[in-house]
Amino acid sequence: DVKVTQSSRYLVKRTGEKVFLECVQDMDHENMFWYRQDPGLGLRLIYFSYDVKMKEKGDIPEGYSVSREKKERFSLILESASTNQTSMYLCASSPRDGRGHNEQFFGPGTRLTVL
Amino acid sequence: EDKVVQSPLSLVVHEGDTVTLNCSYEVTNFRSLLWYKQEKKAPTFLFMLTSSGIEKKSGRLSSILDKKELFSILNITATQTGDSAIYLCAVDHNTNAGKSTFGDGTTLTVKP
Numbered sequence: 636d637v638k639v640t641q642s643s644r645y646l647v648k649r650t651g652e653k654v655f656l657e658c659v660q661d662m663d664h665e666n667m668f669w670y671r672q673d674p675g676l677g678l679r680l681i682y683f684s685y686d687v688k689m690k691e692k693g694d695i696p697e698g699y700s701v702s703r704e705k706k707e708r709f710s711l712i713l714e715s716a717s718t719n720q721t722s723m724y725l726c727a728s729s730p731r732d733g734r735g736h737n738e739q740f741f742g743p744g745t746r747l748t749v750l
Numbered sequence: 751e752d753k754v755v756q757s758p759l760s761l762v763v764h765e766g767d768t769v770t771l772n773c774s775y776e777v778t779n780f781r782s783l784l785w786y787k788q789e790k791k792a793p794t795f796l797f798m799l800t801s802s803g804i805e806k807k808s809g810r811l812s813s814i815l816d817k818k819e820l821f822s823i824l825n826i827t828a829t830q831t832g833d834s835a836i837y838l839c840a841v842d843h844n845t846n847a848g849k850s851t852f853g854d855g856t857t858l859t860v861k862p
Contacts (some may be wrong), residue, residue: 639792666848675759677854678793678838685847693849725792729848737782737842739850741792 638662639742641726647748654713656745658726665731667709668739669693669701671722678725684709685731716749723747752777756839756853764861767829771856773839774821781844783815783822788836788855796824798842829860 642657658667666685670678670693680693682701690701698720702710709728713720723746727739757772775783782800786793797806799815799822806813810829815822826833836857840850 668849670852675854677756678840678852680849680851683847683849691847691849731848737848738784738786738795738798739793739840739848741794743791 639726639728639740641724641742641745643745644743645746645748647750648713648716649750650717652716652749654716654747654749656711656713656724656726656747658709658711658728658742659707660709660728660740661707662728662730662740663706664728664740665706666729666739667703668727668729669699669709669711670725670727671695671720672725672744673722681711716747718749721747721749752841752843752851754839754841754851754853756837756856758856759854760857760859762859762861763829765830767860768825768827769829769858771824771826771837771839771858772821773823773853775839775841775851776820777841777843777851779844780817780841782842784840784842784850785813785822785824786838786840788838789834793836793838796837826858829858831860831862834858834860 668683669681684703726742785796802817836855839853
């Protein structure tokens with residue numbers, strides 16, 4: 636059974652703290668993604684990675700960075716958390732060459748609250 | 751700028767009703783259009799559509815793509831309370847990175 640796991644389901648941090656969100660997939664997928672989801676705004680892509688040590692900015696990268704040191708792990712970093720980063724964060728993965736299967740597999744999400 | 755627009759944004763129906771959810775898109779490098787269902791937590795995959803006019807079907811759910819008019823519809827017949835969810839439409843781009851652009855979703859509520 637394919638699996639994407641995220642390190643925390645719920646997280647509460649204070650403004651200015653450095654926050655790490657971890658994502659691990661066991662499907663040997665090349666592509667990994669970080670989204671945030673806010674009511675009425677759908678899924679917005681923060682960063683994605685198509686290989687180890689490779690990263691690309693998504694639509695809303697400001698205030699975030701990422702790290703991909705191993706194929707199975709993709710970390711999202713909030714260097715200095717702010718209240719407007721309170722959100723649900725979803726990690727996903729997909730194979731590079733989908734051969735007709737391009738869907739993304741999602742983790743359960745981390746609900747981050749920044750006070 | 752790539753854009754995926756879903757309508758309606760929310761919908762309330764009663765059990766047994768049939769619903770149609772819409773998704774229109776304007777994107778570069780189109781590869782496929784995907785539908786996901788999101789209940790309490792992570793989105794789960796429903797359908798992937800790559801060719802116009804070929805209906806994909808799974809039980810009471812079906813979907814079709816029109817690549818000329820740039821839209822897709824998701825139909826749910828004989829709705830049940832378990833169909834209550836956010837339905838997300840995404841367009842997958844034809845790049846190795848597998849990037850997708852998501853719409854804002856349609857929140858469907860099915861009342862008993």
